[in-house]
Amino acid sequence: MKLRDLFTPDTVKLEIDSDSKDEILKELIELLELDDKSEAILFKTLKRRENLGSTGIGKGIAIPHCRSLVVEETRLAYGRKSNGAEFQAIDGEPVHHFFLIVAPPLEVSNQYLPILGKIAQFAKDPDIPEKLLQIDSPDAFLTLLEERGA
Amino acid sequence: MKPSSPTPPMHPQLMILLELQDLRAKYRELERDEASAAVEREVFNVDPDEALTGLGEAIEKLENSLSAPVRARYDRISPNRDRVVVPVLRGVCYGCFVSIPTATAGDQEVNQVLQGCESCGSFIYVVT
Ligand SMILES: [Zn+2]
Numbered sequence: 001m002k003l004r005d006l007f008t009p010d011t012v013k014l015e016i017d018s019d020s021k022d023e024i025l026k027e028l029i030e031l032l033e034l035d036d037k038s039e040a041i042l043f044k045t046l047k048r049r050e051n052l053g054s055t056g057i058g059k060g061i062a063i064p065h066c067r068s069l070v071v072e073e074t075r076l077a078y079g080r081k082s083n084g085a086e087f088q089a090i091d092g093e094p095v096h097h098f099f100l101i102v103a104p105p106l107e108v109s110n111q112y113l114p115i116l117g118k119i120a121q122f123a124k125d126p127d128i129p130e131k132l133l134q135i136d137s138p139d140a141f142l143t144l145l146e147e148r149g150a
Numbered sequence: 151m152k153p154s155s156p157t158p159p160m161h162p163q164l165m166i167l168l169e170l171q172d173l174r175a176k177y178r179e180l181e182r183d184e185a186s187a188a189v190e191r192e193v194f195n196v197d198p199d200e201a202l203t204g205l206g207e208a209i210e211k212l213e214n215s216l217s218a219p220v221r222a223r224y225d226r227i228s229p230n231r232d233r234v235v236v237p238v239l240r241g242v243c244y245g246c247f248v249s250i251p252t253a254t255a256g257d258q259e260v261n262q263v264l265q266g267c268e269s270c271g272s273f274i275y276v277v278t
Contacts, residue, residue, distance in 0.1 A: 037160045037261075045172040052204055053196040063193075067175050069168055069237055069275060090195050105175045105233065113185055120193050 001111060003076070003118055004145040011077040012138035016098070019085055021050065025064060028100040031077035038070035042102060056089025061123040065101040065116060074103045074111050076119075078141060082133060097123060097132050122150040160261045163220050164235070167264075167273050170212045170224075171235045177205045178232060220264065227271050236272040246270035 011031045018024045025046050029039050045066045049055065056062040077100040084094025099119045103112035122128060125148070135141050179186045180198045190196040216224055228234050236245035243250050248269040260276045267274050 037165070041165065041168050041172070044169050045176075048173060048205070048208060049176065052190075052201040053194055055194055057193055057195075066172065067179070068172050069235065072237075072239070072277065105171070113189060116189055116193070 001114065002145075003115070003122065003150045004142055006074065006076045006115070007078060007142060007145065009138035009142070011075075012141045013077075013079045014135070014138065014141075016079045016081040016085070021085075021087055022047070024079070024081070024085055024087070024098065025050075028064065028077050028079045028098055031079070031100070032071075032075050032102065034070060042066070042068050042070050046100075054088040054090065056087040056091075056095050057120065057124070058089055058091035058093065059124060060084065060089075060093060060096040060129045061099070062087050062089060062095045062097070063099045063101065063116065063119055063123070065103075067103045067105050067112065069105055071102050071104050074101065074115060076101055076115070080132065097129060099123065118150060122148060161264045163217055164261055164264050164273070164275060166212055166215055167220070167224070167235045168275060170209060171233060173205055173209050173212065174228075174232075174234070177202060177209065180205070223266065223271075223273070231272070234273055235275050236267065236270075238267075238274045238276045243267040243270065243272070243274060245272040245274075250274070 013027070013031055016024055016027055018027050026043060029042050034042065045068050046064050049066045050064065055064045079098040081096055084096050087095040089095050101116060101119065131144060135144060180190065180202055187198040190201065191198060213221065213224070224234055233245065236243060238244065238250055241249050241251060245267055246269045248267070250267060265274050266272065
């Protein structure tokens with residue numbers, strides 16, 4: 001299972017418009033192109049997870065994640081906020097890179113945790129945050145994943 | 151890009167049940183799945199015990215907002231199974247894999263009514 005295969009250019013947004021945590025989550029959710037009700041449920045579920053503790057893992061990276069009935073298979077999206085946003089990250093620094101993961105409640109293949117682990121590993125690679133700031137198209141994002149074998 | 155057709159309204163109690171479902175799933179995962187709890191602890195710095203307390207409170211609050219008949223059914227089915235709401239995909243209940251001909255994905259109004267699967271008793275959410 002490659003991260004590269006779980007993203008499409010449509011699920012990559014290089015300029016997140018919003019500044020607040022809630023609006024950023026909504027913008028990420030929109031990339032999944034669900035219906036309005038599903039978006040609303042997913043937002044609530046992601047918020048609940050954020051309330052347990054920010055998914056900002058430091059170094060400018062956040063990985064909002066949850067399981068939800070509104071998806072049939074694991075879905076990923078990436079959003080970039082070049083000038084950074086306050087996300088109550090562990091290190092208190094602004095977040096530039098948002099990796100959204102939504103998995104169905106039950107999956108036969110149980111991809112959720114391995115995917116979460118892979119993203120954390122990829123994003124924490126010392127030069128990745130900088131490289132992510134430099135990419136200029138969704139395809140370049142996919143290429144970067146490919147180059148890293150992620 | 152959004153789907154072009156307007157989203158059909160959903161029964162408000164079904165919205166609550168779906169939210170409850172997601173919270174219960176998170177609760178179970180932290181409580182029973184050591185690998186998940188470890189990821190939350192190590193990658194995200196979340197204390198699983200504190201998280202369980204917070205989730206438990208949120209679940210109780212939502213349960214209390216269910217209407218009496220829905221709550222009665224919920225109380226009946228929730229102790230015995232992981233999922234109180236199950237998706238219906240292409241006319242098949244994913245709680246028991248029995249086909250539910252009346253709940254088809256093509257029917258746009260279907261989630262406006264709160265329905266249960268006659269075979270397994272779960273509340274159903276028709277994925278359109
Ligand atoms: Zn059933």
